[in-house]
Amino acid sequence: MNILYNETTRTFHLYNQEISYIMAVLPNEQMGQLYFGKKIRHREDFSHLLEMSSRPMTSYVFEGDRHFSLEHIKQEYGVYGATDYRHPAVEILQTNGSRLSDFRYQSHDITDGKPKLAGLPATYTEESNEAKTLTLHLADPVTGVRLQLLYTIFCRGGIIARSARLENRGPEIVHLTTAMSLCMDLPDCDYEWLQFSGAWSRERHLRVRRLEQGIQAVDSRRGNSSHEHNPFIILKRPTADEFQGEVIGFSLIYSGNFLAQAEVDTHNTTRVLLGIHPRGFDWKLEPGESFQTPEAVMVYSETGLNGMSQTFHRLYGKRLARGYWRDRVRPILNNNWEATYFDFTEDRLVEIAAKAKECGVELFVLDDGWFGSRSNDHAGLGDWTPNINRLPEGITGLAQRIEDLGLKFGLWFEPEMVNRDSDLYRAHPDWILQTPERSISHGRNQYVLDFSRGEIVDYIYGMMAKLLREAKISYIKWDMNRSITECYSASLPADRQGEVFHRYILGVYDLYERLNSEFPQVLFESCASGGGRFDPGMLYYAPQGWASDNSDAVERLKIQYGTSFCYPISSIGSHVSVTPNHQVFRNTPLHTRANVACFGTFGYELDLNKLTADEQQQVKAQISFMKEYRELLQFGTFYRLASPFEGNITCWMVVDETKTRAVIGWYRVLCEANQPYTRIRLKGLNPDFCYLDEETGASFYGDELMNVGLITSDGMSGEMAVDDRNYGDFDSRIYILKKV
Numbered sequence: 107m108n109i110l111y112n113e114t115t116r117t118f119h120l121y122n123q124e125i126s127y128i129m130a131v132l133p134n135e136q137m138g139q140l141y142f143g144k145k146i147r148h149r150e151d152f153s154h155l156l157e158m159s160s161r162p163m164t165s166y167v168f169e170g171d172r173h174f175s176l177e178h179i180k181q182e183y184g185v186y187g188a189t190d191y192r193h194p195a196v197e198i199l200q201t202n203g204s205r206l207s208d209f210r211y212q213s214h215d216i217t218d219g220k221p222k223l224a225g226l227p228a229t230y231t232e233e234s235n236e237a238k239t240l241t242l243h244l245a246d247p248v249t250g251v252r253l254q255l256l257y258t259i260f261c262r263g264g265i266i267a268r269s270a271r272l273e274n275r276g277p278e279i280v281h282l283t284t285a286m287s288l289c290m291d292l293p294d295c296d297y298e299w300l301q302f303s304g305a306w307s308r309e310r311h312l313r314v315r316r317l318e319q320g321i322q323a324v325d326s327r328r329g330n331s332s333h334e335h336n337p338f339i340i341l342k343r344p345t346a347d348e349f350q351g352e353v354i355g356f357s358l359i360y361s362g363n364f365l366a367q368a369e370v371d372t373h374n375t376t377r378v379l380l381g382i383h384p385r386g387f388d389w390k391l392e393p394g395e396s397f398q399t400p401e402a403v404m405v406y407s408e409t410g411l412n413g414m415s416q417t418f419h420r421l422y423g424k425r426l427a428r429g430y431w432r433d434r435v436r437p438i439l440n441n442n443w444e445a446t447y448f449d450f451t452e453d454r455l456v457e458i459a460a461k462a463k464e465c466g467v468e469l470f471v472l473d474d475g476w477f478g479s480r481s482n483d484h485a486g487l488g489d490w491t492p493n494i495n496r497l498p499e500g501i502t503g504l505a506q507r508i509e510d511l512g513l514k515f516g517l518w519f520e521p522e523m524v525n526r527d528s529d530l531y532r533a534h535p536d537w538i539l540q541t542p543e544r545s546i547s548h549g550r551n552q553y554v555l556d557f558s559r560g561e562i563v564d565y566i567y568g569m570m571a572k573l574l575r576e577a578k579i580s581y582i583k584w585d586m587n588r589s590i591t592e593c594y595s596a597s598l599p600a601d602r603q604g605e606v607f608h609r610y611i612l613g614v615y616d617l618y619e620r621l622n623s624e625f626p627q628v629l630f631e632s633c634a635s636g637g638g639r640f641d642p643g644m645l646y647y648a649p650q651g652w653a654s655d656n657s658d659a660v661e662r663l664k665i666q667y668g669t670s671f672c673y674p675i676s677s678i679g680s681h682v683s684v685t686p687n688h689q690v691f692r693n694t695p696l697h698t699r700a701n702v703a704c705f706g707t708f709g710y711e712l713d714l715n716k717l718t719a720d721e722q723q724q725v726k727a728q729i730s731f732m733k734e735y736r737e738l739l740q741f742g743t744f745y746r747l748a749s750p751f752e753g754n755i756t757c758w759m760v761v762d763e764t765k766t767r768a769v770i771g772w773y774r775v776l777c778e779a780n781q782p783y784t785r786i787r788l789k790g791l792n793p794d795f796c797y798l799d800e801e802t803g804a805s806f807y808g809d810e811l812m813n814v815g816l817i818t819s820d821g822m823s824g825e826m827a828v829d830d831r832n833y834g835d836f837d838s839r840i841y842i843l844k845k846v
Contacts, residue, residue, distance in 0.1 A: 107121070107122040107123075107237070107238060107259060107260070107261040108120075108121060108122075108238065109216045109238050109240050109259065110148060111214065111216070112150050112151070114150070114151075115130065115150065115151045115152070115153055116130055116131035116211075117129070117130040117131075117140070117151070117152050117153070118130070118214070118240060119148055119152070120238075120240060120257060120259045120266070121145055121148065121259070122145070122259060122260070122261055122262070122263075123145060123262075124144070124145055124263065124264045124406070124408075125142070125143065125144065125145055125259075125264040125265075125266070125406050126141060126142070126143065126144070126145045126146045127141070127142050127257070127259065127266055128140040128141040128142075128152050128155070129182055130152065130153065130156065131211045132156075132174075132179065132181075133167075133168070133174055134167050134168075134174070134176075134208075134210075135210035135211050136176075136181065136182075136185075136208070136209060136210060136211070136244075137181065137182035137183065137209075137211060137242060137244070137255070138156060138179055138180060138181055138182065139180040139181060139182050139290070139291045140152050140155040140156060140180070141155055142266070142290070142292075142354075142404070142406065143352070143406060144352075144406070144408050156179070157178075158173040158174055158175075158178070158179070159173060159178075160172040160173055161175070161178060164177055164178065164189075165177065165189040166189060167188070167189055175189045176188065176189040176190035177189050177190055177191055177192075178373065178375075180291035180292070180293065180375065181289065181291055182242075182255060182289060183195045183196060183209065183244075183253070183255060183270065183286075183289050184196075184289050184291070184377065185197075185206070185207045185208070185209070186205075187205065187206045188206060188208065192369055192371065192377050193321075193367065193369055193377065193379060194284055195270075195284070195285075195286040195288075195289035195379060195381075196209075196253070196270070196272070196282075196284055196285055196286065197282075197283045197284035197384070198246075198249065198251060198272075198280050198281065198282055198283070199280065199281040199282075199283050199388075200249055200278070200280055201278050201279065201280075205283070207246045207249065207251070208246050208247065208248065209244040209245065209246055209251075209253045210244055210245060210246070210247065211242065211243075211244055212243045212244060212245050213243045214240060214241060214242050214243060215240070215241045215243075216238060216239070216240055216241075217238070217239050217241070218234040218235065218237075218238060218239075219231045219233075219234040219236070219237060219238075219239065220236075220237050220239050220258045220267070221239060221256070223269060223398055223400075223401060224398060225398075225612055225615060225616065226359075226360075226398060226400055226401065226612075226615065226643075227359050227360075227400075227401075227426070227615065227642070227643045227645075227646030227647065228267070228269070228359055228400075228401040228426075228646070229258070229267050229359070229401065229403065229421060229422075229425045229426050230425055230426075230428070231260075231425065232425075235261065236260060236261055236425075237258050237259060237260045237261060238258070238259055239256060239257065239258045239259075240256070240257045240258075240259075241254055241255070241256050241257075242254065242255040242256075242257075245275075249274075249276045249278070249280055250274065250275045250276025250277065251272055251273065251274055251275065251276060251280060251391075252272070252273045252275050253270065253271070253272055254270065254271040254272075254273075255268070255270055256268060256269045256270070256271070260421070260425075262420075263405065263417040263420065263421065264405055264406035264407055264408075264414075264417060265403060265404070265405055265417060265421060266403070266404045266406075267401055267402070267403050267404075268287060268288045268401070268402050268403075268404065269287050269398065269399050269400065269401045269402065270285065270286070270287060270398075270399045271396060271397070271398045271399070272285060272391070272396060272397050273391075273394075273395070273396035273397075274391040274392065274393050274394065274395055274396070275393070275394070276393060277393060278393070279390060279391065279392055279393070280390075280391050281388050281389065281390055281391070281601075281604075282387075282388070282389040282391060282397055283384060283387065283388055283604075284384040284387070285381065285382065285387075285389070285397060285399050286365075286379050286380060286381030286382070286384075286399065287358060287360075287380055287381035287382070287399040287400050287401060287402035288356065288358075288378070288379070288380040288381060288402035288404065289377065289378070289379055290356075290377070290378040290380075290404065291375065291376070291377050291378075292341075292375065292376040292377075292378065293375055294374055294375065294376065295317045295318075295319070295370040295374045295375065295376045296317075296343065296344065297316075297317045297341040297342060297343060297344075297368075297376065298314055298315065298316055298317070298341070298342050298343075298344055298346075299314070299315055299316070299317050299322050299339065299340075299341060299368060300312060300313070300314050300339065300340035300341075300342065300671075301313045301324045301335065301336075301339050301340075301366075302335070302336040302338060302668050302669075302671065302672075303324060303334060303335050303336070304333060304334065305333050305334060306333045306635055306636065306637075306638070306655065307636065307654060307655055307656035307661070307689050307690075308654075308656065308661065308664070308665065309333050309336075309636065309637035309638075309640065309653070309654050309665055309668075309669075310336050310637065310640070310653075310665055310668035310669050311664055311665075311668055311751070312664075312667070312668050312671070312749075312751050316344070317341070317368060317370055317376060318370060319370045319371070319372055319374070320369075320370060321367060321368070321369045321370075322367070322368050322370075323365060323366060323367035323368070324336075324339065324366050325363075325364060325365045325366065325367075325383050326362075326363055326364055326383070327363050327383055327385055327386065328363070328589035328590060329362060329363065329554070329589050329590030329593065329607055329610060329611075330361060330362065330586065330589055330590070330634055330638055330639045331360070331361050331362070331364060331638070331639050331640070331641040331643075332589070332638055332639075333634075333635070333636070333637055333638045335366075336640070336641065336672070337357065337358035337360060337364045337366060337380075337641050337642075338355065338356065338357045338358070338366070338641075338671070338672045339355075339356050339366045339368075339378075339380075340353060340354065340355050340356070340411070340414070340671065341353070341354045341356075341368070341376075341378070342354075342410075342411065346410055346411070347410055347411065348410050348411045348412045348745075348746055348747075349409065349410045349411075349412055349413075349789065350408075350409060350410045351408070351410050352406075352407070352408055353406070353407045353408075353410060353411055353413070353414045354404060354405070354406050354407075354414075355403075355404070355405040355407075355414045355415075355418060355671075355672065356378060356380050356402065356403075356404055357402065357403045357405075357418065357642055357672055358380050358381065358400060358401075358402050358403075358641075358642070359400055359401045359402070359403065359426070359641075359642040359643050359646070360381075360382065360400035360401075360611070360641065360642075360643045361611050361614065361615075361639050361641050361643035361644055362382070362607055362608060362610070362611035363382060363383040363385075363386070363387070363607050363608075364380075364381065364382060364383055365379065365380070365381065365382070365383040365384065365385075366378075366379075366380050367379045367380075380402045381399055381400065381402065382399065382400065382608060386593070386604060386607065387604055387607070387608065388601075388603075388604025388605065389604065389605050389608070390601055390602050390604075390605065400643070403418075403421070403642075405417045405418055405421075411671065411746070412745055412746060412789070414671075415670060415671050415672065415744070415746070416743055416744065418671075418672050418673070418674075419673075419674040419675070419743075419744060420674075422642060422645055422672070422673065422674055422677070423674035423676055423677070423741070426642060426645050426646055427645050427646070427649040427674075427676075427677070428622075428646065428649075429622060429626055429649070430626050430627045430629075431629050431649045431650075432649055433741075435736045435737050435740060435741075436629070436650060436676065436707040436708070436736070436740065437468040437469040437514060437580075437581070437629070438466065438467050438468050438469065438708055438709055438729055438732055438733070438736075439467065439468070439469040439470070439471050439516065439581070439681075439707075439709035439710070440458065440459065440462035440467045440469070440470050440471065440709060440710045440711075440712075440714065441471040441473055441583075441681065441709060441710070441711050442455060442458055442470075442471065442472055442473055442713075443473035443474065443518075443711060444657070444683055444684060444688055444711045444712055445458055445711070445712050445713035445716075446458075446713070447474075447475070448474065448475040448480070448481055448482055450475065450496065451496060452496065452497050452498065452499075452503075452504055452507070455470075455472060455504065456504075456507050456508070456511070457715065458470070458713050458714070458715065459508050459511055459513055460511055461713070461714045461715045461722075462513070462710070462714055463511045463512055463513050465714055465722060465725045465726050465729060466725075466726055466729035466730060466733070467513065467709075467710065467714075467729065468513060468514060469513060469514040469515070469516055469580065469581055469709075470508050470511075470513045470514070470515060470516065471515075471516035471517070471518065471581060471583060471709075472504070472515075472516070472517055472518060473518040473583065474518050474520070474585075475493075475496075476492060476493060476496065476497060476501065476517070476518070477489055477490055477491060477492060477493055478490075478491060478493060478528060478529065479493070479527065479528070480493060483525075483550050483551050483552070484525060484527055484551045485525050485527035485528060486525060486527070486528055487520055487523045487524050487525040487528055487552050488523070488524035488525065488528040488529070488530030488531060488555070489528050489529050489530055490519065490521070490566070490569040490570060490573065491569070500577075501517065501573055501576075501577045501579070502576050502577040502578075505577040505578040505579060506577075506578060509578050514578075514580035514581065515577075515578055515579055515580060515581075516579065516580060516581030516582065516583065516629075517573070517577075517579050517581070517582060517583070518582075518583045518585060519570060519582060519583070519584055519585065520552075520584075520585040520586065520587060521555075521566045521570060521584065521617065522554060522555055522557060522566075522586050522614065523552045523553065523554060523555065523586070523587065523588070524537070524538060524552065524553050524554075524555055525551060525552050525553070526553070531553075536596050537555055537556055537559075537562050538553040538554060538555060538556060539553070539554045539555075539556050539590060539591075539592055539593055539594060539595065539606070539610075540553075540592050540594060540596075541592040541593075541594040542594070544592055546591075546592055547591040547592060548588075549587065549588030549589065549591075550587045550588055552587065552588060554588065554590050554591075554610075556595050556596070556597070556606075556610070557609075557610045557611075557613030557614055557617070558595050558597070558598070558605070558606050558609030558610045558612075558613055559595065559597045559613070560613070560616075562613075563613045563616055563617050566617060567617055567620055567621070570617075570621060571620075571621065571624060571625075574621070574624075574625050574628065579628065580627070580628060580629060581628065581629045581630075581631065582621075582628055582629070582630050582631070583631045583633055583652070584618075584630060584631065584632055584633060584648065585633040585634065585635070586633070586634040586635070586638065586639055587634070587635045588635075589638070590607065590610070593606050593607055593610075594606065595609070611643075615643070615647065618630070618647035618648070619647065622647055629649070629650075630647060630648035630649070631648055631650050631651060631652060631679055631707075632644040632645075632647070632648040632650075632651040632652070633651065633652035633679075635655055636652055636653065636654040636655030636656065637651075637652070637653050637654045637655075637665070637669075639651075640652075640653060640669070640673070642672075642673075645673070645677055649676065649677060650676065650677050650678070650679050650707050651677055651678070651679055652679040653665055653666060653669055653678045653679050653680060653706070655689065656689045656690070657680075657681055657682075657683035657687065657688075657689065657711055658683075658687040658689055658690045658692050658694065659694045659698045659699045659701075659702040659703075659773075659836065659838075660690075660692060660694060660775055660836055661689070661690060662680065662702050662703075663702060663750040663756045663773055663775075664750045664751065666678055666680060666702070666705060666706065667746065667749060667750055667751070667756060667758070668751075670744060670746060670758070674740075674741075674744075675705055675706060675739065675740055675741075675742075675744050675760070676707070676740040676741060678705070678706040678707065679706060679707050679709075680702065680703040680704075680705070680706025680707060680708065680709075681703055681708070681709040681710055681711040682696070682699040682700050682703050682709070682710045682711065682712070682725075682728075683699065683710075683711040683712055684711075684712045684716075685699075692836075694836040695834075695836060695837070695838075696721055696724050696725075697724065697728075697838065698773065698836050698837065698838040700724075700725075700728040701771055701773065701838040701839070701840050702771070702773065702838070704728070704731070704732055704735075704736075704739055704771075704840070705739060705758065705760075705771055707740070708732050708736065710725070731840075735769055735842075738760055738762050738767055738769060739760055739769060742760035742761055742762050742763075742769075743760060743761050743762075743763070743790055744758065744759070744760050745758060745759050745760070745761070745788075745789040745790055746758050747759060747770075747786055747787070747788070747789065748786060750773075750775075754774060754775050754776055754778070755772070755773065755774055755775075755784070755786075756771075756772075756773040756774075756775075757770065757771065757772050757773070757786050757818075758770075758771050759771065759788060759789070759790070761789075761790040761791065765790065765791055765792040765795065765808075765845075766792075766795070766844065766845035767842075767843065767844050767845070768788070768790070768791060768797070768841075768842075768843040769840060769841070769842055769843075770786075770788065770816065770840070770841040770842075770843070771838065771839075771840055772786065772818055772838060772839045772840075772841065773837075773838040774836075774837050774838070775835070775836065776835050776836075777834050777835050777837065781819075781820055782819075783817075783819045784817075784818045784819050784820075785814070785815035785816060785817045785818055785819070786815055786816050786818055787811075787812055787813065787814075787815040787816075788811040788812050788815070788816055789812060791808035791811055791812055791843075792808045792845075793807065793808040793809035793812065794807070794808065794809070795807070795808045795845045795846075796808075796845065796846040797811065797843040797844065797845055797846065798843065798844050798845075798846050799841060799842070799843060800842040800843070800844060801841070801842070805846055806843075811843075816841065818839070
């Protein structure tokens with residue numbers, strides 16, 4: 107890993123064993139992109155990679171020069187209007203009405219490690235030798251605005267982390283109307299675009315299409331990263347697949363409005379932009395003020411989609427997630443929500459928890475309905491004090507009763523929201539986001555508190571911290587059940603209303619940071635009606651997130667498969683729920699529900715008392731299995747083997763670091779008549795090791811399992827199965843392989 111600068115050619119070369127990132131100071135003093143991809147040999151002069159030629163109907167930068175035009179130059183942080191007609195990375199509105207900038211290279215710094223981004227989540231290092239950071243200092247000579255471009259290359263993996271910081275050192279006010287985290291110009295468009303889209307209860311479904319001339323984009327303007335689109339895209343070569351070929355992943359560490367866009371010009375070059383959505387964004391910079399963009403991460407892989415995903419998993423699992431729970435296996439929990447909804451008493455909760463303890467559960471979580479006047483979703487949000495009619499001794503008393511059973515206790519909050527029917531709203535009706543003289547929309551009968559205001563964040567922090575100090579609370583589920591509408595803050599003047607969306611997210615981050623700091627051993631799980639804010643920004647504060655409100659095992663195959671392209675398995679909240687499922691009313695076998703959920707944090711979303719004796723024995727076996735293998739399942743190397751987006755079979759696996767143990771999950775949605783023979787080629791094993799299949803006692807060498815495959819045929823012969831197994835719809839199996 108190194109960053110080299112050649113003063114004569116004014117080129118920068120960032121590289122490690124896997125990648126090279128090369129850029130140069132252009133003839134107009136702006137920064138140009140020369141190469142990003144597989145590591146290449148260093149040389150003193152890369153100027154031949156800068157292609158310039160005269161083209162018809164082109165505008166040129168220099169008088170008398172018909173070669174240098176920014177329209178046809180790959181750039182590091184493009185600006186619209188001075189021969190570049192593509193969408194810009196930065197746009198600054200000045201007092202004279204101009205939006206043009208000219209950021210020229212001034213100097214640079216190369217430092218060990220990685221700087222923190224004030225008030226924002228970002229990747230980090232623990233040792234200075236893990237990464238190097240290049241900071242480019244640029245300046246606009248007219249406005250006096252300074253631009254810092256930050257590039258961090260890690261010692262391991264094809265990773266470049268990028269962000270930008272703008273500081274107004276001029277004499278006049280300016281307004282940032284676009285400030286992207288990443289601008290990446292690629293020399294061609296021979297890529298397929300992969301996005302992860304959906305809606306509530308079907309989040310992060312994989313969508314694939316070819317890049318074409320014009321613009322392809324996903325975004326959110328909802329105030330949260332959204333169920334609809336994830337702030338993560340992939341560009342892959344058409345011949346690349348899960349295990350071979352060039353792939354670039356682009357991920358934004360942010361939880362608010364975002365834009366991920368690829369613009370292909372008519373010369374087939376591609377510009378990727380990633381950052382805060384420019385629509386509605388307007389950040390006022392007084393002289394002396396600065397603005398820091400969120401961090402964006404690019405991952406290059408020449409070993410296909412799995413190689414890219416495994417790099418993201420390592421980075422986000424170990425150098426984005428933080429704190430006490432980062433490296434610890436997650437407790438197996440039982441959440442009461444789908445068991446009781448709002449209809450519970452303290453004794454009923456203890457009854458559910460006692461059965462959970464008997465089955466081996468480690469953490470009992472009380473969901474919505476414990477506070478204020480909350481008996482339905484019309485009242486109580488914002489009043490984070492226990493309802494003593496339901497909980498006579500409050501949360502403190504209930505938590506102690508749960509602890510006395512030998513379980514840890516967890517609690518649900520929705521701190522960003524308020525109901526009209528609440529003491530908080532009656533006292534402070536002006537604390538919600540609302541536009542003067544306009545009607546106010548609601549979602550789930552609730553309204554959004556103005557977290558851009560520090561005094562509101564302080565108030566909510568005070569209530570949450572009081573409970574956490576008084577009661578034995580080991581886990582918090584932090585929910586957020588609606589997006590933002592009427593985005594206007596009563597505390598900001600008219601010329602700062604374009605800052606509210608971003609200031610809101612900064613307020614959310616601030617509350618998380620303060621609670622993390624005071625209660626470092628509390629496990630936070632983020633949630634936003636399930637997967638509405640499942641993004642890297644949340645992972646910095648909460649090492650796991652509820653992946654979707656849809657707990658149906660069949661639907662979860664696609665949700666968890668799509669999620670795995672970027673996010674580590676340890677971050678995927680996944681539970682076993684009742685049948686018929688409460689979201690899609692499907693009946694699935696108990697073993698399949700568990701076999702899907704175990705490739706995640708694992709837990710139960712039901713009342714185990716209502717299961718039959720046989721089902722309770724199955725649950726005990728499931729929990730015993732999870733306790734034995736959860737470290738491998740949550741922190742092993744994960745491989746996708748067969749996609750639910752392409753067929754009836756889904757298959758994935760994890761392998762430990764020593765390649766001595768592997769767990770394979772195999773899932774079939776619908777049973778077929780007189781099915782063909784099937785096998786799955788495994789990955790990540792040692793070809794020379796002999797592995798024992800724990801269930802059958804059969805043994806296989808690693809090279810056989812990876813090249814011939816693991817036989818998964820059902821053993822169907824005509825109408826009858828040749829063994830006692832029930833081969834039906836929604837079937838699944840777990841294979842455990844151990845080195846002999």
